[in-house]
Amino acid sequence: MQKAARKSEPASNPPGRPREFDMDTALDGAIRVFCERGYHATSIGELTAAMRLATGSVYKAFRDKHAVFLAAFERYVEVRQEQTRSAAARGANGRERLRHVLLSYVEHSQGSEGRRGCIVVGSAVELSAVDPVMRARVTAQLKTNETFMASLIREGQVDGSIPGHVDADDTARLMICMTQGLRVVGKARLPLDGDRLVGIAMKLLD
Amino acid sequence: MQKAARKSEPASNPPGRPREFDMDTALDGAIRVFCERGYHATSIGELTAAMRLATGSVYKAFRDKHAVFLAAFERYVEVRQEQTRSAAARGANGRERLRHVLLSYVEHSQGSEGRRGCIVVGSAVELSAVDPVMRARVTAQLKTNETFMASLIREGQVDGSIPGHVDADDTARLMICMTQGLRVVGKARLPLDGDRLVGIAMKLLD
DNA sequence: TTGATTAGGAAACAATCATTCCCTAATATC
DNA sequence: GATATTAGGGAATGATTGTTTCCTAATCAA
Numbered sequence: 001m002q003k004a005a006r007k008s009e010p011a012s013n014p015p016g017r018p019r020e021f022d023m024d025t026a027l028d029g030a031i032r033v034f035c036e037r038g039y040h041a042t043s044i045g046e047l048t049a050a051m052r053l054a055t056g057s058v059y060k061a062f063r064d065k066h067a068v069f070l071a072a073f074e075r076y077v078e079v080r081q082e083q084t085r086s087a088a089a090r091g092a093n094g095r096e097r098l099r100h101v102l103l104s105y106v107e108h109s110q111g112s113e114g115r116r117g118c119i120v121v122g123s124a125v126e127l128s129a130v131d132p133v134m135r136a137r138v139t140a141q142l143k144t145n146e147t148f149m150a151s152l153i154r155e156g157q158v159d160g161s162i163p164g165h166v167d168a169d170d171t172a173r174l175m176i177c178m179t180q181g182l183r184v185v186g187k188a189r190l191p192l193d194g195d196r197l198v199g200i201a202m203k204l205l206d
Numbered sequence: 207m208q209k210a211a212r213k214s215e216p217a218s219n220p221p222g223r224p225r226e227f228d229m230d231t232a233l234d235g236a237i238r239v240f241c242e243r244g245y246h247a248t249s250i251g252e253l254t255a256a257m258r259l260a261t262g263s264v265y266k267a268f269r270d271k272h273a274v275f276l277a278a279f280e281r282y283v284e285v286r287q288e289q290t291r292s293a294a295a296r297g298a299n300g301r302e303r304l305r306h307v308l309l310s311y312v313e314h315s316q317g318s319e320g321r322r323g324c325i326v327v328g329s330a331v332e333l334s335a336v337d338p339v340m341r342a343r344v345t346a347q348l349k350t351n352e353t354f355m356a357s358l359i360r361e362g363q364v365d366g367s368i369p370g371h372v373d374a375d376d377t378a379r380l381m382i383c384m385t386q387g388l389r390v391v392g393k394a395r396l397p398l399d400g401d402r403l404v405g406i407a408m409k410l411l412d
Numbered sequence: 413t414t415g416a417t418t419a420g421g422a423a424a425c426a427a428t429c430a431t432t433c434c435c436t437a438a439t440a441t442c
Numbered sequence: 443g444a445t446a447t448t449a450g451g452g453a454a455t456g457a458t459t460g461t462t463t464c465c466t467a468a469t470c471a472a
Contacts, residue, residue, distance in 0.1 A: 036335045040246035044430060054451040056433085061449095065430065117331060124394045125323060125331040129242045138394045170402045173391075174384070177403075181387025185379075188330045188344045196376045197383075203409050250460060260421040262463085267419095271460065 023061070026051040030072040035117045038126050039069055070133070076119045077141050083108070084148070094156020095205060098149065098175075102201055105179045106194035109186030118183040146176045153205070162205050171204055229267070232257040236278040241323045244332050245275055276339070282325045283347055289314070290354070300362020301411055304355065304381075308407055311385045312400035315392030324389040352382045359411070368411045377410055 029050035033042050044065060048055050062068045087104035091097030120141050128135035150172035156162030178201060186192060235256035239248050250271060254261050268274045293310035297303030326347050334341035356378035362368030384407060392398060
């Protein structure tokens with residue numbers, strides 16, 4: 001990936017910058033179309049339309065289509081991570097924090113965002129078999145999420161909201177499966193009732 | 207889809223059949239490559255190689271690539287359904303039948319088959335947003351599996367192996383999420399311990 | 413054996429793809 | 443104001459795609 005102008009670093013811009021341009025906004029467009037259609041089904045035309053950039057501009061900022069996808073993946077993961085952390089922060093103890101994280105996952109798996117899909121799930125399914133780079137990113141992200149959930153379980157065991165006999169690692173891995181599955185089912189447009197599903201899932205912490 | 211010669215109906219073959227040829231065997235090859243690479247990333251060349259058929263032969267048996275995919279999807283679903291039913295049959299009561307079903311899912315999500323992936327999950331993620339036909343097949347299959355699991359729960363409630371306060375429909379939907387997520391995580395090559403994961407998942411039936 | 417019929421194979425086809433190239437327009441420095 | 447520099451745009455370019463077409467070889471009916 002090459003360096004690209006960001007709003008966060010406007011001073012260091014070289015001369016000859018035509019007008020305002022935000023890479024993150026462009027990447028958000030790329031995320032939208034990559035999530036919805038996947039990597040291979042997204043043509044450069046659709047990509048440039050979604051990014052509101054011309055073909056040449058995209059190839060001036062990125063080496064190739066794969067580099068755009070990687071950048072979109074990284075931004076997606078960054079944004080989602082922040083959303084998940086802030087969902088966890090809404091809980092008063094470990095158990096409640098985990099409950100809010102699961103609820104957040106269900107919400108994001110529903111409606112227009114759910115229909116659009118998750119780029120991590122998409123990469124796992126579409127690319128992990130043939131693209132070692134993306135597979136490494138996917139497994140890293142899954143492990144990060146898993147570690148985060150395991151840490152919430154351990155917090156709950158310390159604050160007494162989750163019994164000590166619960167295996168943090170195995171339960172976290174099962175919950176990762178649940179959350180990734182939610183994105184699959186959500187993309188297939190099956191309705192998901194957050195309160196009911198999460199209410200049942202919380203049995204795993206008994 | 208057009209009619210194609212099957213081993214199960216050899217008598218009705220018109221004259222001029224060069225040598226033995228089994229559509230199901232060819233479709234198994236198509237399933238292999240479609241599961242691993244997905245729909246768009248699979249070229250006709252890779253498809254014909256996997257099916258051990260020439261280009262013209264494939265287009266003589268199917269209208270287009272999409273029809274091959276649909277046929278492969280249908281056969282995949284048929285085979286997997288049979289495997290799941292026979293896994294369920296290994297249990298003595300509803301709870302044990304469900305446990306064997308979940309165990310079967312974990313096993314199939316691991317190793318070489320896990321790395322290859324599930325064509326239902328692949329279709330949900332890659333096609334359901336842009337292909338109404340495949341989306342309908344995916345949702346139908348998810349609902350079939352969900353109904354099957356819900357029926358196992360109800361059997362367990364009748365035979366006393368599962369408490370009556372368990373909500374069969376909601377629990378089944380959550381388990382569908384788990385199983386589909388298993389395929390995602392398995393494709394990303396994270397190791398899955400069947401006994402431990404299923405042991406935890408069975409808490410949902412308490 | 414002969415004729416009708418069809419699967420299998422490979423080359424030819426048009427369309428679409430990702431990518432490259434060049435031009436224009438707009439700034440910052442001098 | 444003049445010049446150098448660069449982001450943005452769009453047409454041109456190979457490569458690759460899915461599909462069609464034609465030919466060959468093999469089989470069954472007569």
